[in-house]
Amino acid sequence: GENVEQHPSTLSVQEGDSAVIKCTYSDSASNYFPWYKQELGKGPQLIIDIRSNVGEKKDQRIAVTLNKTAKHFSLHITETQPEDSAVYFCAASSNSGYALNFGKGTSLLVTP
Amino acid sequence: DAGVIQSPRHEVTEMGQEVTLRCKPISGHDYLFWYRQTMMRGLELLIYFNNNVPIDDSGMPEDRFSAKMPNASFSTLKIQPSEPRDSAVYFCASSFDSNEQFFGPGTRLTVL
Numbered sequence: 518g519e520n521v522e523q524h525p526s527t528l529s530v531q532e533g534d535s536a537v538i539k540c541t542y543s544d545s546a547s548n549y550f551p552w553y554k555q556e557l558g559k560g561p562q563l564i565i566d567i568r569s570n571v572g573e574k575k576d577q578r579i580a581v582t583l584n585k586t587a588k589h590f591s592l593h594i595t596e597t598q599p600e601d602s603a604v605y606f607c608a609a610s611s612n613s614g615y616a617l618n619f620g621k622g623t624s625l626l627v628t629p
Numbered sequence: 630d631a632g633v634i635q636s637p638r639h640e641v642t643e644m645g646q647e648v649t650l651r652c653k654p655i656s657g658h659d660y661l662f663w664y665r666q667t668m669m670r671g672l673e674l675l676i677y678f679n680n681n682v683p684i685d686d687s688g689m690p691e692d693r694f695s696a697k698m699p700n701a702s703f704s705t706l707k708i709q710p711s712e713p714r715d716s717a718v719y720f721c722a723s724s725f726d727s728n729e730q731f732f733g734p735g736t737r738l739t740v741l
Contacts, residue, residue: 551730615660617730619673621671
C-alpha cells in the first residue's frame with residue numbers, strides 16, 4: 518500500500534519568514550496530493566491540493582510543488598503569520614476509491 | 630451548510646463497554662470516511678463508504694470495530710467491547726465525487 522513520509526515533524530519560524538514542509542510517497546499510481554491544516558481541537562481542513570498533471574499550484578501565500586519522478590511534494594508558506602501555527606498534514610491517493618494516506622504531520626510554530 | 634456533524638464530541642467510558650460514535654455527512658456527499666487519530670500512529674483510515682455501501686474496511690483494527698451507514702445522512706462507528714488502546718480522536722469526513730474530503734470536528738474517546 519501507499520506510504521507517505523513527512524518531514525520535519527516540528528518546525529519553528531519567525532513571523533514573516535518562509536516555511537517548507539516536505540513529503541515523499543511510495544505508490545507511483547498516486548495522483549492526488551492534498552495538504553490539510555489542523556488547529557487544536559478541530560478536524561483537518563483542506564488548504565491546497567495538487568493533481569499529478571500539474572507541477573506547481575499557488576494560492577496567495579501558500580504553494581505546493583510536485584515532482585512525480587522523484588515522488589515527492591512540498592508545501593511552501595511565505596510571509597508566515599502567528600495564525601499559521603498549526604499541524605499540517607500531507608496526503609496522497611490514487612483514483613481508486615479516493616482513500617487518503619496521510620503523513621504523520623508537521624507541527625508549525627510561528628513566533629511573533 | 631453546517632458541515633460534517635459528529636456526536637458526541639467527547640466520550641469517556643470504561644473498558645468493556647460498548648461505544649457508538651455518530652456522523653452526519655454534508656448533504657449531497659456520496660463518500661463517507663472514518664479515521665482514527667493518535668499521537669503514535671497519526672491519521673489512519675478505518676473504513677469508507679460510497680453511496681452507503683462499505684468499499685474498503687481493511688483499516689478496521691479488529692472485529693470489535695464495526696461501521697454502518699443505513700442511509701445517506703447517517704453513519705455509526707461502534708466499538709464493542711472497548712479497550713484502553715482504543716482511546717483516540719475519531720474523525721468522520723465526507724466528499725462528493727472528488728478527492729476533497731471535509732472533516733468533522735471529531736469525537737475524543739477515552740477508555741478507562
